Amino acid sequence: MAVPEGHVEGVSSLNEGDSRAPAVRIGLSPETRRQMWQKLMWVGVWLAFMGAPIGDLLDGDHAMVATVLGWLGLAGFVSVYLGLVMRHTARAPGRVTLCGLLGFLAALALALSLCLGSPWLVLFVYVSVSCGATLPLALATWAILVTTATMTLIGAHVTHVGDIVPGLAIPALLGGFAMTGVRHLIRTSVELREARATVAQLAANEERLRMARDLHDLLGHSLSLITLKSELAGRMLPAHPEQAARQVADIEQVSRQALVDVRAAVSGYRRATLPAELAGARTMLSAAGIEAKVPNEAPVALPAAEEEALAWVVREAATNVVRHSGARHCTVALIELQTLDGLFLELRVQDDGPGRPGSSAPVAGNGLTGIAERLEKVSGVLETEAGRKGFTLTARIRLIPDPPEIPLVSGS
Numbered sequence: 001m002a003v004p005e006g007h008v009e010g011v012s013s014l015n016e017g018d019s020r021a022p023a024v025r026i027g028l029s030p031e032t033r034r035q036m037w038q039k040l041m042w043v044g045v046w047l048a049f050m051g052a053p054i055g056d057l058l059d060g061d062h063a064m065v066a067t068v069l070g071w072l073g074l075a076g077f078v079s080v081y082l083g084l085v086m087r088h089t090a091r092a093p094g095r096v097t098l099c100g101l102l103g104f105l106a107a108l109a110l111a112l113s114l115c116l117g118s119p120w121l122v123l124f125v126y127v128s129v130s131c132g133a134t135l136p137l138a139l140a141t142w143a144i145l146v147t148t149a150t151m152t153l154i155g156a157h158v159t160h161v162g163d164i165v166p167g168l169a170i171p172a173l174l175g176g177f178a179m180t181g182v183r184h185l186i187r188t189s190v191e192l193r194e195a196r197a198t199v200a201q202l203a204a205n206e207e208r209l210r211m212a213r214d215l216h217d218l219l220g221h222s223l224s225l226i227t228l229k230s231e232l233a234g235r236m237l238p239a240h241p242e243q244a245a246r247q248v249a250d251i252e253q254v255s256r257q258a259l260v261d262v263r264a265a266v267s268g269y270r271r272a273t274l275p276a277e278l279a280g281a282r283t284m285l286s287a288a289g290i291e292a293k294v295p296n297e298a299p300v301a302l303p304a305a306e307e308e309a310l311a312w313v314v315r316e317a318a319t320n321v322v323r324h325s326g327a328r329h330c331t332v333a334l335i336e337l338q339t340l341d342g343l344f345l346e347l348r349v350q351d352d353g354p355g356r357p358g359s360s361a362p363v364a365g366n367g368l369t370g371i372a373e374r375l376e377k378v379s380g381v382l383e384t385e386a387g388r389k390g391f392t393l394t395a396r397i398r399l400i401p402d403p404p405e406i407p408l409v410s411g412s
Helices: 034-056 064-087 095-116 118-134 137-158 160-236 240-272 274-287 302-325 367-377
Strands: 291-293 329-339 343-351 381-387 392-399
Touching: 034 064, 034 118, 034 160, 034 367, 095 118, 095 137, 118 137, 118 160, 137 160, 137 302, 160 240, 274 291, 274 302, 274 329, 302 329, 302 343, 302 367, 343 381, 367 381, 367 392
Parallel strands: 291 329
Antiparallel strands: 329 343, 343 392, 381 392
């Protein structure tokens, strides 16, 4: 009998930001009917091992009352088992409720095995798996050992012990202890997801504080000066209107300069920068479960226009990797190249997804066209390559612009 390690959660490679149909995510309860059916299929596939007790009931070797009670007991066992594994990993019941449900499963397995014979011993395997999937490690260890020992003792009375150990005892032990590892993995995944959300919230709060601090430093002097000059102009009226008018003119000048400074600061915040987009790509890829190698910054200083163009390339490329590639690894590289045509900075984004059909040129109507146009404004080029081992996007800009041509002036 195979170890039913996959029955706890349907693991999907779908990421939270993907636009495709939602699937059951590890450690989370199903949110839609489709997710419920997907998870039920993952759990239900392991019920195939119920073939032994079902076959025993269909053989007709038992009395009518025993057969009816057997069907009712089996239906109750399966219902409680599915209820445990369908909801426990993401929303565990109370300790008393959990112990009661596990005790009910164990009592049913014991009663049905003693009354109906050896085909029903397989129920103890499901009891062992349920203990491993729901109980803390220390308690689960003892519960799995006691369940397996009880099954072996009962099996020794109804059949040969040599058939019990390899056929049921070993799967009960392996299945139970395997589920303790799966349960720990699920809990770790849930905690990691919560930690990522907390880190993102803290980063957003830190950015708000930084913006508030910068705006305070920027406007503090100007607003203080406006306040002082306004008070001074008020004291000069109506005795000295000409001096008050000069103060009002100064207030207007300071106000206009403050407005210019605020617009410049806001434009700087809104402008895409390469370090910020590299950090954002690293966070996005990691959150999507993609192993990412992303540098922190460019190897050389870049003019504002070239930096912004490459920043948009990084953003679009990372988004495409997350949404469309199905990749497990992604590498972002910034390389300084010296060629016969001059000095270039090359940005390369490569993933190991299944690749995309079509030509290597950007397709009109998608995000690649937009970044290709941005690169053209700074004399850059965009190249794409789809292959069996993944998809590669390369953006290249010239670091040292061509010197302006000086017309030759012929001498007289």
